Amino acid sequence: MPVRNRDIANAFETLADLLEIGEANPFRLRAYRNAASTVRDQSRPIRDMLAAGEDLSELPGIGDDLAGQIERYVETGHLAGLDAATDRLPAGLTALLDINGIGPKRAHALYEGLGITSVEALAKAARDQRIRTLPGFGEKTEQRILYEIDRQARHSPARTLLADAEEMAEPLLDWIRQRSGVDQAAIAGSYRRRRETVGDLDVVVTAGDPATVSRAVTHYDDVAEVISSGETRTTLRLRGGLQVDIRVVPDGAYGAAMHYFTGSRDHNIALRRRAQARGFKLNEYGLFKDEQTVAGDTEESVYKSLSLPWIAPELRENRGEIEAAENDALPGLIERQDIRGNLHTHTTASDGKADLAEMAEAAQDRGWGYLGISDHSRAVRVAHGLDSDRLARQIDEIDALNERFDDLVILKSCEVDILSDGALDLPDAILERLDYVIGAIHSDLALARRAQTERLLEAMAHPLMRIIAHPTGRLIGQRGPIALDLDRVFEAAIDNHIALEINAQPKRLDLNDQDARAARDAGVMLVIGTDAHSPAQLDFMRHGVDQARRAWLSASDVLNTRPVGDLRKLLAPGRSAGG
DNA sequence: GCCGTTTTCGGCCCGACTGTTTTCAGTCG
Structure with a gap:
């Protein structure tokens, strides 16, 4: 090994x-x-x-x-x-x-x-x-x-999925904000950095009288255990098992405290060193020079006093963001409102929970200009995958449905299974009728690295292939990634004009942040797909955007920030290399 | 063992809470 x-x-x-x-x-x-x-x-x-x-x-x-x-x-x-x-x-x-x-x-x-x-x-x-x-x-x-x-x-010490943590964090935050004496409250830590999982919740609160507020928060009704409680810090365990650290600081220290508790630890250490080298001391109460407060009411003030622009929380992993900030080379990160459509969704035709029209209306409600329908192909029997005849009928239905919408274009696709030998699960005759083809691996996940890589490259060589969905197949906390030589996958994506997905399902987020960043650095186009199986899951888009931000991506790095006209050109079949 | 906007030697992030202590060590984040 x-x-x-x-x-x-x-x-x-x-x-x-x-x-x-x-x-x-x-x-x-x-x-x-x-x-x-x-x-x-x-x-x-x-x-x-x-x-x-x-x-x-x-x-x-x-x-x-x-x-x-x-x-x-x-x-x-x-x-x-x-x-x-x-x-x-x-x-x-x-x-x-x-x-x-x-x-x-x-x-x-x-x-x-x-x-x-x-x-x-x-x-x-x-x-x-x-x-x-x-x-x-x-x-x-x-x-x-x-x-x-x-x-x-x-209790397994496993970390909690960010999306699951949100369900506990947001009600807690609302409750804290309603306590008397509380000025500002926000969640910091890996939650604010939008990591895919969180170990605990770090809540920053400002109050004129920190000690009173610090004791008051132990009375939240979802508390299973008060682990410790002092004048400025209280540590709780919620019934769901999640640990919560609540720090209460004076009003003027909000920015310094948010910075301190947002982390990451490595980012903070690097920044404190920078402060020290300039004769400052940086802690959760502010930036100090000889006992004099220099900054601390906002995060911007802390960074500015250290001759740096504000750095987005998603970048604070000490992975080059401080050097980039120093050189005025921070990326203009993608935002949720940059997203113009969604290219990976399912309907009741395979394993989705809503039909075509319901999904289209839900996409329109979200202000998107296009929605790609990409049900499973026949190999995925448990998902009731489509064969050629059923896919042909769906294509006709989509053509008819498109007549009903002015501001939304429904795009025809299919999440075609990549078989063990790299062949596609449906014949070219039907795939040619689609706007674009998504390829995905759902079986034989245990193949050795070389065989798995060859399998994927074979599928990527198919002239109709445009997107590879959830490229590594991992399920966070449950199943590791398949064995792939990602450098070769990136090369093939560039050569064949294929976008790699950041799958926005909270359990997948695949590619992960570091792989997506490496893909972009290699010149690969990314696409954020919700893989939604219901209208509500269209909102998973925000998790995909969060992950893209952690990957240092700008809107221009992401295919589905393009207007539908540009998108159609990029997805057009038969695009030749270099075209 | 690493590293340099004061340094190639001498530093190395910093504060809160608990328990076992009689003034603070250990742990945590």
């Missing part, structure tokens, strides 16, 4: 954890963690970069030493430092760090004092009341450990 980027990142993170338990130089392990984060963030496999002769020490946070370590790891499958560390401390100790309330110091004490090397041994020691015998540990800590182990066993 070739070494993947996440193998490298995981190895460095485990090494950092072990060194921290072993009380090594904290700055050295931070360097390992930074390197892990850099490796994890690379859109291309490190092994390919090495094969191409690239110098890893040019990556941020990776110097000559770590570059050498990574190279040897890719060659041998062993990280020498990790082997040495596990000789001194059992690797299982790192599992203790996953328990809330246990950090490196306590893990070390539990190991040294009681020989504990696993969560099971920890639970037994707690039940036997041995933990309270250790210095620095008391009865409450012992009980908390048992509670956290039990909670961890019952």
Whole structure:
């Protein structure tokens, strides 16, 4: 098994954890963690970069030493430092760090004092009341450990889909805004950065009397548990299991607090360093110079004082946005109102919940100029996929329906299955009657990388192919991506004038942010498709736009921001390469 | 172990809450 980027990142993170338990130089392990984060963030496999002769020490946070370590790891499958560390401390100790309330110091004490090397041994020691015998540990800590182990066993620590988190977050936010004494309230964190999943909710509140408001929020009726509650910070767990951190700051600190709690952590660290280099101190209360407040009431004021333009939350991942801001090279990000239509939807003809007319009216209600109907083809039997005859009838129905609309064009398409050998599931004779063809893989997801890539490239070579839907097939938290050589897929997309989809279903968001960004950088056109199976799902478009923004895309990078006339030209069959 | 708008050496982000303490360490975000 070739070494993947996440193998490298995981190895460095485990090494950092072990060194921290072993009380090594904290700055050295931070360097390992930074390197892990850099490796994890690379859109291309490190092994390919090495094969191409690239110098890893040019990556941020990776110097000559770590570059050498990574190279040897890719060659041998062993990280020498990790082997040495596990000789001194059992690797299982790192599992203790996953328990809330246990950090490196306590893990070390539990190991040294009681020989504990696993969560099971920890639970037994707690039940036997041995933990309270250790210095620095008391009865409450012992009980908390048992509670956290039990909670961890019952609830998977999985992150919550952004769309699911919204259903809990928005009512909570409305409720907080109605509390007396509350001035402003907003949700920050990965929710505001529009990550596809969130670990918890970070709510920023401003109030003249923070302490009163901070205590008041514990009375929200969806609260399952008050984890902590102080003068300015309250941590809750909602009944759905989602953790919520509520920070209450004085009015003038709103911008600084929003910036601080929006993160990401890496973006904040980079910005605080920038502040420090200019003689400032940056925290959640503001930007300070010698105790004097320089900025903080708005985010813009914070960035401006650091000689930067405001950076959109979706970009704040320390993936080059600060350098881009410095060089006045931030992208003009796509907005929801740039979207002029939707090219991937289903009707009752296959597995949708509404018929053609209902979907068309819903599209018109949303102000779109065009709607592409793309039901499944026959291979997807569970979805009642269309054969040639049924698709031919739908084409006639769409022609008739188009007479009824002045401001909306209904486009004829089909989400055609890409069979195992790369052939399409319907004959050319019927596909030629469509406005455009969408290809998608729904079967044989486990093919090896080379075979899967060849299969997709074969389908992309079909002259009628225009869009590849949900290219990697992943389902967030459920199923990983199919194995593909994306660089070759990008090349084929450019050569054959094919757009790659950002599927806007909250569970898919496929391509993901980093792959979509790499696609655009390679010159590929993207398209945001809702894959809607009902009128309500047309509103998933906003999730697709959010993901596109995280991918640094502008409106011009996205096919369905074009007016219908331009779109038809781009989708026209028989477009030749370079045309 | 990395890195440079003060530095090739000497720094490395910063504050809140809890529990076990008698003044603060550990953890978390």
